[in-house]
Amino acid sequence: MTKPRTRIQARNSATILDAALDVFSQHGFRGATLDQIAEVAGLSKPNLLYYFPSKEAVHGALLSRLLTTWLDPLRAMNPEGEPVAEILGYVRRKLQLSRDFPRESRLFANEILQGAPRILPAIEGELKALVDARSLLLTRWMDEGRIARLPPHHLIFSIWALTQHYADFDVQVRAVLGPDHDPFAEAEGFLEVLFTRLLAP
Template identity: 70%
Template sequence: MTEPAPKTRIQKKNTGVILEAALDVFSQHGFRGATLDQIAQASGLSKPNLLYYFPSKEAIHISLLSGLMDTWLDPLRRLDPGGDPVDEIVGYVRLKLRMARDYPRESRLFANEIVQGAPRILDQIEGPLKALVDEKAAVIGGWAEAGRIAPHDPHHLIFSIWATTQHYADFDVQVRGILGGGADPFSEAEAFLTGFYRRALEPR
């Protein structure tokens, strides 16, 4: 099978411009609400030029989601079985919250895909994502069995961390509307969540 020719500098640049524009459009409108015309307009390229790089709206969406999955899972991969259990889990909370702060569009893109039933990434969820979560849940379960952390269902502990951290990206308007004053909620959220999980995890 012939290897595809490497992309030129212009091709790499335009691909990046398209993906960046698509991230804005998809995170605002979801997959169903987004159109190729919107993405083309946001990228500053013509629709035929866009279709030269990606054959369809779905191809752009899948490209974004594939890159996102790898980035999104990296903090969980870093959970070190040889580290201090409470520090490792609290550190994971901190990393997930900082990702919500730094990558809000990516978080909303992923949330929109999940709400729609994950039609384009279900195989990744049931495959690599499940394998990684099961692996780290076994580590957390082992810590609990050894009395190094308070006993909690490890899968639901991971789910709760996802929910409490990604909330600040997915519901940013709600959070800022309630808190008011234009303040950045993330520093207060980090202090609250790291303290909350540390207290919940300390062995009794």
């Protein structure tokens, strides 16, 4: 039977994961090292290895936590709700994730760009199952004439692309807009208009 972790152990584990998120989101899996993670966490490398036996273990823990965070906004779509409002709510939640969790978004993007070697089973399993289920819901709303007829998977892909862009390409977005613009405030209004018009039956 595994002993419950002490408060110090839980705190150190959280510190390591937060430091690893910084390092992995900047350097990717291949470019990151345990020495970098330990330095950012303010711990010795042997201390880090007490909690996580390898770089793969740290990365895996981050990706597992991230997948739950990433799927929750889509799970929150209510099948009994008003379709356009539910889809716009999903767009807003995804945009908020990009605003509040940019490191996590970049971590996920880096993993996908490398061919998803450490998270592909979850993408092909849990993520695909949820997207398929929500695509069936979108198709039902289309069949009922409540939203425009669109390829449902591609509708979801477009929401991902138009929201996660603001985290994954943050430097480019801010360089183009300039320092006086809040890209997320402007993006929310723009995306609401875009999808409201797109979804109109």
